[in-house]
Amino acid sequence: MGRGDLTDAEWERLRPFPPVSNRGCGRWRDRRQVIDGILHRVRTGVHWRDLPERFGPCKTFYERRAP
Template sequence: MVGRGELTDAAWERIGPLLPGVDGRGRSWRDRRKAINGVSWGSRTGAPWRDLSERYGPWQTLCERFARREADRTWARLLEHVQVRDDFVGAGEWRVSVDSTINRAH
């Protein structure tokens, strides 16, 4: 069973192959899907890394992997892949909402 907010099997099949493999700077991820779910949970909730559930693995490891994948633009490429594909098949609806109360006028 997939937890709330975690990757479904269909989502994992789409992005799993796009993730980089071992880059020589350490061992391969034991469970890449679990690590992605942990990073996703942290990003979604805004919680500090130290507050990640132990079920996702050591918070230090997830923090390091998040930073490494941010630096090599993996997260941006995954988002772009999903958006482009969904736009192509007409499955995505992208909305942007700007609230003027958060923008200061000078």
């Protein structure tokens, strides 16, 4: 757990809300890790592709799609 990550108590309160991955998607391997990555980006303003590796691949958070 890094500085600023969710505590166990905070995660227990949020656990029911993030969607559970379906087999076809597979992006939300660790929902807590994803939420911590999103919160890190909100706090720091870093671009999605510049998130630290501990949050997983940037495609977990951001995928550019054609209009």
